[in-house]
Structure formats: structure tokens, C-alpha cells
Amino acid sequence: MTTRIVELRQGILKKNDELARTLRQSFTSAGVLVLNLVSSPGTGKTAFLERTLRELKARGARVAALVGDLETDNDARRLAASGAPVRQINTHGICHLDAEMIERHLTGWEIRASQQVSGSASQQVSELASQQGGAQSEPLEAAGTEGGRLVALSDLDYLFIENVGNLVCPSSYDLGEKIRVALLSVTEGEDKPLKYPTLFNSADAAVITKIDIAEPCGFDRELALRNINEIRPGIRIFETSSKTGAGMEEWLGYLAEQLTRRAS
Amino acid sequence: MHELSIVSSVVDSVTESAAAYPGARVLEVRLRVGALASVVVDSLEFCWGIATEGTEIEGAKLVVKTVPVVVWCEPCGKASELDGVQSFRCPLCGELTMDVRQGRELEIESIEIDEAGENETAGRRDKAEVPG
Numbered sequence: 001m002t003t004r005i006v007e008l009r010q011g012i013l014k015k016n017d018e019l020a021r022t023l024r025q026s027f028t029s030a031g032v033l034v035l036n037l038v039s040s041p042g043t044g045k046t047a048f049l050e051r052t053l054r055e056l057k058a059r060g061a062r063v064a065a066l067v068g069d070l071e072t073d074n075d076a077r078r079l080a081a082s083g084a085p086v087r088q089i090n091t092h093g094i095c096h097l098d099a100e101m102i103e104r105h106l107t108g109w110e111i112r113a114s115q116q117v118s119g120s121a122s123q124q125v126s127e128l129a130s131q132q133g134g135a136q137s138e139p140l141e142a143a144g145t146e147g148g149r150l151v152a153l154s155d156l157d158y159l160f161i162e163n164v165g166n167l168v169c170p171s172s173y174d175l176g177e178k179i180r181v182a183l184l185s186v187t188e189g190e191d192k193p194l195k196y197p198t199l200f201n202s203a204d205a206a207v208i209t210k211i212d213i214a215e216p217c218g219f220d221r222e223l224a225l226r227n228i229n230e231i232r233p234g235i236r237i238f239e240t241s242s243k244t245g246a247g248m249e250e251w252l253g254y255l256a257e258q259l260t261r262r263a264s
Numbered sequence: 265m266h267e268l269s270i271v272s273s274v275v276d277s278v279t280e281s282a283a284a285y286p287g288a289r290v291l292e293v294r295l296r297v298g299a300l301a302s303v304v305v306d307s308l309e310f311c312w313g314i315a316t317e318g319t320e321i322e323g324a325k326l327v328v329k330t331v332p333v334v335v336w337c338e339p340c341g342k343a344s345e346l347d348g349v350q351s352f353r354c355p356l357c358g359e360l361t362m363d364v365r366q367g368r369e370l371e372i373e374s375i376e377i378d379e380a381g382e383n384e385t386a387g388r389r390d391k392a393e394v395p396g
Contacts, residue, residue, distance in 0.1 A: 002380040003291065008281055008372045012273050012295070095266055169266035171302045172370065197349040198302040201364065230351045233360035 016173055019099040023176030030153035033259050034161065036175050038199055039183035040192075041165030044209040046075045047242035048183065049162055053082035055252055056158060061259075064151055066105055067162040068097040075162065085111040085151045096169035099176055102161065109151040157259055167196040178204075179258060184228075185209040186219035193227040200231040205238065205254065212241040267307035270370070271315040278375055279320055285377055290324040292376040298331045298369040299349050305330065324375075333367030 011017055027034045039045050049065060056063045064085040067075045076088035089097060089105050153159070161177060163170045182203035184192050187210060193200040200206065206228050214221065221239075228237055236254060240247035274293065282290050297303050305328045312326040333346040337354035343365055344355050353360050 001378050003376055003378050004285075004288075005374050005376050006281065006285070007374045008277070009374075010277060010281075010372045012270055012277070012370045012372060014277070015273070094269070168302050172266065172270075194350050198300050201300060201349070201352065202368075229360070230353075231349075233352060233362050 013172060013174075016099045019103060020174035020176040023099055023103060024178070027153065027159070027176060027178065030156070032153050032156040032159050033179070033255070034159045034175075034177045035179045035181055036161045036163060036170075036177035037181045037183060038163045038167070038170045038203075039165060039185075039209075040167050040188060043165070043183045043185040043188065044242055045162050045165065045183055046078055048207065048209055048240065049160055050079055050082060051242045051245065051248060052160070052251070052255075053079060053084045055248060056255070057083055059252070062155060062157045063160070064156050064158075065160040065162060066097075066102065068101070068164045070094075070164065079162075085109065087151075091164055095164055095166050096173050097161065097163050097175060098173045102175050106151075106153070111149055111151050158255065167192070167199050171196075171199040171202050181205045181207055183207045183209055184224070186211055186214040186217045186224075190220050190224040190227055193224075193231045197231045200228060200235075203232060203235060205236045206232070207251065208237065208239045210241060210243075211239045211246055212244045267304060268311045268315065270303060271308055271311040274372060275315050275319055275321060277372055278324075281375065282321065282377060285379055288377040288379045290321040290375055290377050292325045292327055293321070294327045294329065294373045294375070296329050296331050296369045296371050296373045298367040299333050299346075300364065300367040301370045303370060329373065331367060331369045334365045335361045336363040336365050337361050338363070 024034075037045050037049060046067070049067075053063050053065060063082075065079050066087050066089055067079060068089045068091060069075055070091055070093060072090070073088040076086045079086040087105050087109055089101050091097065091101070161175055163175075180203045182193075182200050182205075184206065186208065193206075208224065210217075211219075225237060228235060238247050238251045238254065240251060274295065278290060278293050282288060295308070297305060297308070308328055309326055316322045316324060333349055334343050335346060335352060335354060336343050337357060337359055338361070339359055340354055340356050342354075342356060346352070346355065346367075349367075352362070352364070
């Protein structure tokens, strides 16, 4: 037996990280600010994003969203009501989005005046989808090319990516975003940041949702803020309600501020 | 939850790297996993058998080394290891710090291969390389 140790020192998610880097470069050169929204299922990511898209559009910003779910295009339909281009990514069992899914769904993203939600053509099923048995987008109708208009990154100010509801796995996958947003609702318990430190520690901003029901839920605000700060000191925290609009001004102000800094 | 896809990536990378040593058998795969990597070591080990089955590296042992979090404290001018991931405070002065220097690793450190491996069983021992 002739044994030998071969040093590899290789990132396990190297392929994802390299693709994410390429995506980040193209987002930067297109001048679009990309945000990755991560939370547990039920935190209210979609409601928060609905409100964000609507308010940004009302302010004249050019917005679009990619939304990840295991199944269904329900979220894309909800978000499309804002009038923004929205594309659903169905992962078919995969618990997170990865850079490849983002790249694939940015390709040939067609938006028609009558149809704000679009899916990719069936021939775009990638190698990954066939390997992992999933991750292809579901066209709402048969996707066609005639009469369509493609979504170009350079036409956007903001691109939101709503990740699959999961506080663990999405934190390992860089999607090329500029800002990772961790969301937490008042119904989830103040210790969520301590239970899922990886996500909160890698986040650039934190959003507390459903603050309109904080009181009946017995939400200890001070404790929640302290816990977030313990895991990610100095992070910007927004206390919001997608229902009443509380805290949205501050959040939108933050987005505008980040947009002016996007090229840096 | 995503340990199986992580392990599958490891199998692909190792198979690719091992291809540079024709006829060699992979005995051991060593990973470095940070305390902040969101990966459950038990799940990695559980998935390993499934992911390697029927591949060229079937039978290889998986060794996972956990890497603790190290933070840099500006006031102390020192890097310190944290006991856990519940609080990002310098253990020396108690100051909160965002400067994580170690603990996010998710990498293949090395592989141990038996270069004589299949050559030997195929009766071509004379072709095996002498260890360096």
C-alpha cells in the first residue's frame, strides 16, 4: 500500500461561490441593487415584499422579484399584483436557492404587458435540475417569445430575491446579492437569532415583521433587539408591519440609501 | 437539510481530484467545517454512505474536523476563539465584534489515497509509484 495525502484546500461550495461572484459583478455593472430575503416559513416575507414592491413602484423605482418556493406559483401571483415583473423559482424539494437557479431564471425572463408573472421555457431545464430532480420554473402559461419583452438587469433599480422559507440552508448559499436580509416575526420568539446564529451573523439587515400584533403575542422587543445585536452587532434593524405600514418609511429610506451606494 | 447536496458536491470534487492519480483508491476524505457553516456533522456522516455508494470513492472514510469561531477584537488587538455561537463578544474584554476571522469554513482539506490500490489488486504492482 502506497498512501499519500493530497492537500486540496478547496471550498465545497466553490462552484456556487464562483458563480455568485460572477453574478455580483454583473449586478454591479448593471447598476441593480440585489437583496436576498431569508426567514422561516410564515414570517411574512411575501407580504413584506408585496408592500415593498408596491411602495417602491409608487415612488417610481424600477423593481423586480424572483421568488423561491418548493412548489406552487402562489407567491409569484401575489407579488405580481404590484405590477412588478416577478418570476417564480420552484425548487421541487430543494430547501434553498443557489446561484445557478438565480442565473437560470434571469435568462430569458420575459415579461408581457398582459402577464406579469413569467416562467422559463421548458427547454431551459438545467443539468442541475436533472441531477437533483428539480429546480425548474413553472410557466404559468406556455412561454412564448412573440410579443414578449425581456427583463434586463440594466432596466432595474432593485431586484429582490425571496428565498425558500428556511433559516438554515439558505445561509450557506451566496446568490450574488449585495444585501442579505434576515426576517423574524413577533410570533416566532425572541431567541430565534440565538437559535439560528449563522443566518443572523451573515445578514446585512434584519427586519422584524408583524409588529402590529406584538402586544397580544407578548413579544419582548428589547430582548429580541438584544439577541439580534448579540449575534450581529450593529446591524440595521427595521420593525415593520406589512399590514399597517409601520416601519416601512424607515425601510424604504434604507433601500434608497443603499441604492445610491450600490456601485461601491 | 442540505447536507446531502453538500456531500454530493464533495463526492464530485474528490472524484475529480482523484482522477489525477489513475488507479489510486481514495481511503479518506478530510473536511473542515466551521461552527458557523450551518452544517450538521452527524448528517454529513449519515449522507456520506449514501452519496458514495456505487461511486469510485465508495468505501472511503469521511473525517470531519470542526473549526471553532475566531473573532478579532479591535480594542484588545487580539484574535480569540469563541466557545459557541450564541454571542459574538471578545472573551477577553466582553466587547461585541463583527469581525469573524474563522468559523465559516466549508472545505475539503485533503484526501488520503492509496496509489498502489487497484494496481496491486490487478497484479501490476511494479507500476505503483514509490512514496515521496
